Structures are given as structure tokens and as C-alpha cells.
Amino acid sequence: MKGLDGDGRGADVDAVVDTAFPTAYSATSVKDGTGSASLLSARDSLLALARSELGAETTADVAFSSDRDGNLELYTMEDDGGVQTRLTDDPAADRFPAWSPDGQRIAWTRGSDLWVMAADGTSPVNLSEGIADTLSKPAWSKDGSQLVFVRRTGGHDEIWRMNADGGGIAAVVTFAAAGANSYDPTVNASDVVFYSQAGDLYRVNLSGTGRTPVLTGATVDEVPDLGNGGKRMAFSRSNNGATPYDVFTSRLDGTDRHNLTATSAGGAGVNDLHASFSPDDLRLVFVSFVGGDAEIWRIGADGLGAGALTSNTAGDMDPDWRTMSPPTPAYPCLTNPPGPPHGFGDVAAGAYYSDSVAWLVSSGITSGVGPGMFGPSQQVTRAQMAAFLWKVVCSPTPAQRHTFGDVSTNAYYDQAVSWLVGAGVTGGTGPETYSPAQPVTRGQMATFLWKLAGSPPPSQTNSFGDVSPSAYYSQAVSWLTEAQITSGVAPGMFGPNLKLNRWQMAVFLDRYAN
Numbered sequence: 001m002k003g004l005d006g007d008g009r010g011a012d013v014d015a016v017v018d019t020a021f022p023t024a025y026s027a028t029s030v031k032d033g034t035g036s037a038s039l040l041s042a043r044d045s046l047l048a049l050a051r052s053e054l055g056a057e058t059t060a061d062v063a064f065s066s067d068r069d070g071n072l073e074l075y076t077m078e079d080d081g082g083v084q085t086r087l088t089d090d091p092a093a094d095r096f097p098a099w100s101p102d103g104q105r106i107a108w109t110r111g112s113d114l115w116v117m118a119a120d121g122t123s124p125v126n127l128s129e130g131i132a133d134t135l136s137k138p139a140w141s142k143d144g145s146q147l148v149f150v151r152r153t154g155g156h157d158e159i160w161r162m163n164a165d166g167g168g169i170a171a172v173v174t175f176a177a178a179g180a181n182s183y184d185p186t187v188n189a190s191d192v193v194f195y196s197q198a199g200d201l202y203r204v205n206l207s208g209t210g211r212t213p214v215l216t217g218a219t220v221d222e223v224p225d226l227g228n229g230g231k232r233m234a235f236s237r238s239n240n241g242a243t244p245y246d247v248f249t250s251r252l253d254g255t256d257r258h259n260l261t262a263t264s265a266g267g268a269g270v271n272d273l274h275a276s277f278s279p280d281d282l283r284l285v286f287v288s289f290v291g292g293d294a295e296i297w298r299i300g301a302d303g304l305g306a307g308a309l310t311s312n313t314a315g316d317m318d319p320d321w322r323t324m325s326p327p328t329p330a331y332p333c334l335t336n337p338p339g340p341p342h343g344f345g346d347v348a349a350g351a352y353y354s355d356s357v358a359w360l361v362s363s364g365i366t367s368g369v370g371p372g373m374f375g376p377s378q379q380v381t382r383a384q385m386a387a388f389l390w391k392v393v394c395s396p397t398p399a400q401r402h403t404f405g406d407v408s409t410n411a412y413y414d415q416a417v418s419w420l421v422g423a424g425v426t427g428g429t430g431p432e433t434y435s436p437a438q439p440v441t442r443g444q445m446a447t448f449l450w451k452l453a454g455s456p457p458p459s460q461t462n463s464f465g466d467v468s469p470s471a472y473y474s475q476a477v478s479w480l481t482e483a484q485i486t487s488g489v490a491p492g493m494f495g496p497n498l499k500l501n502r503w504q505m506a507v508f509l510d511r512y513a514n
Helices: 002-024 039-054 354-362 382-392 414-422 442-452 474-482 502-513
Strands: 062-066 073-077 094-099 105-110 113-118 134-140 146-153 156-163 170-173 182-187 192-197 200-205 212-215 220-226 232-238 246-251 272-277 283-288 295-300 316-321
Touching: 062 094, 073 094, 094 134, 094 316, 105 134, 113 134, 113 146, 134 182, 146 182, 156 182, 170 192, 170 200, 182 220, 192 220, 200 220, 220 272, 232 272, 246 283, 272 316, 283 316, 295 316, 354 502, 382 414, 382 442, 382 502, 442 474, 442 502
Parallel strands: 246 272
Antiparallel strands: 062 073, 062 316, 094 105, 105 113, 134 146, 146 156, 156 170, 182 192, 192 200, 200 212, 220 232, 232 246, 272 283, 283 295
16 A cells, blocks of 8 residues: 555545445455445455556456356355355356366356356357256366256266367266266366266276276265375365365365365365365365355465455355466476376275376386286386486487396397486496396485486484484485485384385385376
């Protein structure tokens, strides 16, 4: 405000403050956010003044539906709740907005049809005109070419897909195949669809193959949303419908679950549900019934900093946080995690490392040790380690060949070893030896990855009791710990001399690259 006053906008600031100040003392969660004299209205007016003075562009970050104007319509707002803009105006109910991957379009449900429009609400197009069934809850494929949605047909909910410009409609999960209703689809960067099925969470390829349970049991788990980094998902959980919903996050395999709203927002006695990740996965928006009606809240991915973005007597729901085109990846040859199912018979779908193995396969880093076999417990040799690291950085051509006498020119890892030597990642085990058949230890693994990253200095020393500060791998272990690539093998233990197996290497490479 001082800046605006100094730029000759003091009268405008005074007008806003004078309007808000008399009622500031009586602001409530219901009242605040409605009317020209509310605090939120004052804040929006001040923000608008600041933007007009600075020439700043406003950005609609969160799309949502609301009946604040007497009918369910679509709106957008900034991620702090500011500049709330109405996009639609139609007698039919407009719900379930979904941003396209490039942030330029919104798909949504109008009545029983699927529609798409520009981000500013212009150029609306009905994609399902002529289809008698009810279509709802659209989600985009990650290249923006297809929409996945719920189709109510024959009295059952099924997952279907169509081209983003209409047409090409095809089933993904039918009631006949699943034996239950399927709904709430969302799609990850590898075009794997996560969805709800009769209160459980499942995943399936966009083609309809590879249907796999993710979270099943006595709890009701619904409305999944996938983080943009490919690591976490959010979902709404209720204790078999006997308790209100809370917002949980977990890994994509359902492990490492955290209740974000047990003590935030409405707490244990209020429904908190339908979450959507921010582009950087550090925050989420969700719907809370803390005031008795549906409002949109924001919370940190650590469960802290919960606060309302809307506050009125209407129902605000169905939030979707805008995702923008992702930055150019550091390693463009790699796929986004976790990748389609790997197909290895010796890697269970629910295994801790299953997604990492799937990512390795889809990125062309490994094809296993034999048909249908990954060999997760087999030790990693220095030859395999060289090939893994070289492929992670997209198999660059080495400037010159190494001088190791124990690496033949026709070995599958010959170019990999040459590049690693040239990049300063390894100097071998002796003047003329690389020892390709020697197993890799965890200490050596840490050093390989650290040097591959350019040997960044860690900000502090690791706390592992079995890692001496003078060990050659000490800095490497400290960096890996800070980068959350490893947390050791047990409290206070890194296990530097333990031999590295293939499933551990899969996890380390996944965490390093992603």
C-alpha cells in the first residue's frame, strides 16, 4: 500500500481501506468473502490496483464450480483465492472442470455432456452431442490428445476415452470387466489411468489393458489426483463410509500414506475431499465442509498451512489446479515415471520397487535378465552399473576410448565405461583395470551417482554411524541423503560395504533421475 501511495495511488488505496475498515472487526468465515465491504473484496481490489500499477498479468490458477449465482457454473481464481472470475452461464449444471496439460483449455461436464473451451471461457464446444448416455468427470491424457471420462450406461458407471476434439470413443474399463462401478479417472504422464472402483483405487493402461489394484480394503478410497512429478497421489478416504472423508497422499503404489486434513481444515468431524496438486506438488486445493457448506481450501503437501480460498454461503467445489507445460526434462530420452507395467514375473505389482522397475524398462535402461525376469535380488556388477548410468544420461558418445585391459571392444558396456571415464565418474579399480565383473557396494554406488551429478558439495555431514568422515564415499552419501535418494538401511546405518542388488539400483536411479 505504501508503494501505491508513493506512486500517486493513495486516494484509491484510501477508498478501498475506508470501505473495508468499518466492518473488519466483525468479519466471519461466512461473511468474509462476500459483498463490497468484505476483507477479501478489499484484498482483491488492492491486488488489482497493484497489478494495474506494475503492469502485472493476472493468472487463473484454480478452476472450480459454484452455485453462488443461483446455478452451478464454472469459475477460476488465483491460487490465493483472488480474482474469482465466472466462465460459464448456462441453465444446465456446469461441473468438474479439468485443465488441459498446456493450461490453455478446460474440459468439463455440462448437464450430461462433455464440453471443451478456451481457458478464458470462450469457444465452448460440445464433444458428446448425440450420445444418449451421461458423460462426466473428464481428465486429459498427458499429451492433450484424448479425454478419459465416466460414462453412465446401462445403469452402471464405466471409464471411457475419446479424442479431445470429439470422436474415437472407446471403453477403458467396463462394468462387465470390473464387476463394479468405475469412476473418478485421472491420468499420469505415462498415460496410465488411476480411478475409483467401488470404493477402492485401481490403475489401468489407457488402452484398457493391465488393470491392477492400488488400494483395496475396508476403507473407502476415492477421487485420486496425481502429482505432476509422478511420485505422489492424493485421494479421499473414509473409514468404510462411517466417518467423514479426509485428504490423504501416498506413493503411486498406495504406500507411505499421510492424512493431511485430520487436524487441519474441518478436522476429523468434517468432510475434506476432492484434492488437486499444485504444479510443483508442494500444495493442494481441496473441498472442505468446515463451515457447513462446501468451500475450497488450500494446504501444504506436508499438511501445514491450511486456509480457505473461498468463503460464502454458496457451494464451491470440484477444484482443479492449472498445470502448465512441463519444462524440458534434464534427460529427454527418459519417460515420465512410473511407466506402463513392466511385465516381469519376479516383480510383484505391489512391490516397493515395482514402479521404479517399470520406469527403467519404459526408459530403455534395462530389459531384465531374461524373458519375463528382472532378477531383483541379483547383485549389480560394475559392468551393469556403467551401462545403467550411461543410459540414464541418454547414452552420449564418448570422446575417446578408455585404456582398461579387462574391457573388450565388443562388450555391451564398452562405450558406457569410456564415457564414464571421460566424464570423471570413474577411474577404474587400477591403472589398467575396470573390474567389470566385480559387485558394486552401496558406498561405490553413492560415489558413482554423486560424481554423475557433478560432485555437488553437501550442505552438512551425514549422520550415519557406519560412514566415517574420512571415507572416500562420505561426501557422496551426505549428498544422496540430502537429495532424498537414500535414507540408509536402518536408523543410523547406511551399509556402505553391503552389495547392491538390482531392485535397489532401480530405486536409486529412479530417484536420481526424477
